[in-house]
Amino acid sequence: MSIKPVFINLLKIQLPLAAFLSITHRVTGVLIFxxxxxxxxxxxxxxxxxxSSYMNFLDLYMNNFILRTFVxxxxxxxxxxxxxxxxxxxxxxxxxxxxxxxxxxxxxxxLILFLINGVIQAWVIL
Amino acid sequence: MINxxxxxxxxxxxxxxxxxxxxxxxxxxxxxxxxxxxxxxxQDSSISYRRSCREGVCGSDGMNINGKNGxxxxxxxxxxxxxxxxxxxxxxxxxxxxxLVVDMTEFYAQYDKIKPFLQNDSAPPxxxxxxxxxxxxxLDGLYxxxxxxxxxTSCPSFWWxxxxxxxxxALLQAYRFIADSRDTKTLERLDNLSDPFSVxxxxxxxxxxxxxxxxxxxNHAIGEIKSMLLSNKRNIIASDGVS
Numbered sequence: 001m002s003i004k005p006v007f008i009n010l011l012k013i014q015l016p017l018a019a020f021l022s023i024t025h026r027v028t029g030v031l032i033f034x035x036x037x038x039x040x041x042x043x044x045x046x047x048x049x050x051x052s053s054y055m056n057f058l059d060l061y062m063n064n065f066i067l068r069t070f071v072x073x074x075x076x077x078x079x080x081x082x083x084x085x086x087x088x089x090x091x092x093x094x095x096x097x098x099x100x101x102x103x104x105x106x107x108x109x110x111l112i113l114f115l116i117n118g119v120i121q122a123w124v125i126l
Numbered sequence: 127m128i129n130x131x132x133x134x135x136x137x138x139x140x141x142x143x144x145x146x147x148x149x150x151x152x153x154x155x156x157x158x159x160x161x162x163x164x165x166x167x168x169q170d171s172s173i174s175y176r177r178s179c180r181e182g183v184c185g186s187d188g189m190n191i192n193g194k195n196g197x198x199x200x201x202x203x204x205x206x207x208x209x210x211x212x213x214x215x216x217x218x219x220x221x222x223x224x225x226l227v228v229d230m231t232e233f234y235a236q237y238d239k240i241k242p243f244l245q246n247d248s249a250p251p252x253x254x255x256x257x258x259x260x261x262x263x264x265l266d267g268l269y270x271x272x273x274x275x276x277x278x279t280s281c282p283s284f285w286w287x288x289x290x291x292x293x294x295x296a297l298l299q300a301y302r303f304i305a306d307s308r309d310t311k312t313l314e315r316l317d318n319l320s321d322p323f324s325v326x327x328x329x330x331x332x333x334x335x336x337x338x339x340x341x342x343x344x345n346h347a348i349g350e351i352k353s354m355l356l357s358n359k360r361n362i363i364a365s366d367g368v369s
Contacts, residue, residue, distance in 0.1 A: 004221035004229065005135055005143045007190070008285060013218055014193035019282065019331040026329075091330045094353070098346040103332045 025084040133215040160199040174225040185274030190215040195276035195337040217279035240300035245311040261307035268302035277334035290323035294334035294344030301347035
């Protein structure tokens with residue numbers, strides 16, 4: 001007997017905004033573990049190893065736009081995960097009612113707050 | 127004209143599933159999608175789908191309609207149609223037996239797991255077990271489920287772990303018996319769900335609520351189960367501390 005096919009084409013299945021937030025929360029969680037944390041620790045070790053390496057790194061950071069964009073990118077991943085995670089916890093504590101409209105509104109609010117926060121982060125870092 | 131694209135797969139002749147396009151004159155009346163399928167079946171008798179009651183009670187004709195799960199028999203073509211086009215696919219995540227017919231074994235296995243029947247240790251009374259109107263009201267929004275699988279098969283957590291995550295439909299039924307004042311196995315039922323997968327794989331994606339053709343809210347039931355599991359744990363820890 002052959003293996004039965006399974007229909008699971010995500011491009012053909014409607015997913016609500018809350019699903020998008022949940023899936024990207026997952027993805028950013030993985031990125032934090034494998035990208036944000038290791039690079040942050042690496043940067044911290046560069047800053048703390050000696051006075052000259054601290055000055056070198058600071059000099060590089062101030063003059064290298066790509067490095068600052070990369071740091072902004074790391075910060076955005078982290079805050080996105082925190083924002084969507086906070087929404088998820090509010091849901092778990094029943095502080096957002098489990099209705100379609102409430103989850104949709106809370107998803108939109110989360111995204112708007114993240115965008116405002118992202119602009120502020122970009123303004124501070126760049 | 128309406129263009130209807132139907133997911134076709136015949137295990138005896140096809141190696142892979144494909145989409146077949148049908149064109150049909152738009153009926154004057156706003157008929158249900160199931161009736162449209164019946165008309166198409168007169169043209170092409172090889173189209174396979176399940177149906178029985180044709181009024182949203184049996185839950186046989188759950189399918190993916192333009193990307194959203196629903197029952198064909200209570201979905202008018204006017205709400206299903208998008209740009210004169212209707213795409214019909216089988217329920218996502220379950221093995222396809224033929225065309226729109228899926229193998230629901232995994233779905234029923236999860237339903238079986240939650241012991242979907244009243245359990246009561248005390249001797250049965252002469253006539254019936256009584257319940258106050260308030261206790262009865264707790265079952266509203268739970269008992270109406272027809273097990274059409276529209277919710278569970280729209281749930282990404284269920285796609286990932288159909289063997290370990292109980293899924294919205296069965297969890298709604300689990301809560302139906304947990305909330306029932308006549309059932310005495312509440313703690314055992316909760317204990318049965320306390321592993322990391324059964325309930326906690328739900329991440330509030332809400333696809334179940336948006337798909338449910340009976341307008342039920344499995345997500346709310348899951349939230350209640352999670353809260354009960356937590357307070358249950360707290361009680362056990364507290365009682366351990368005393369002893």
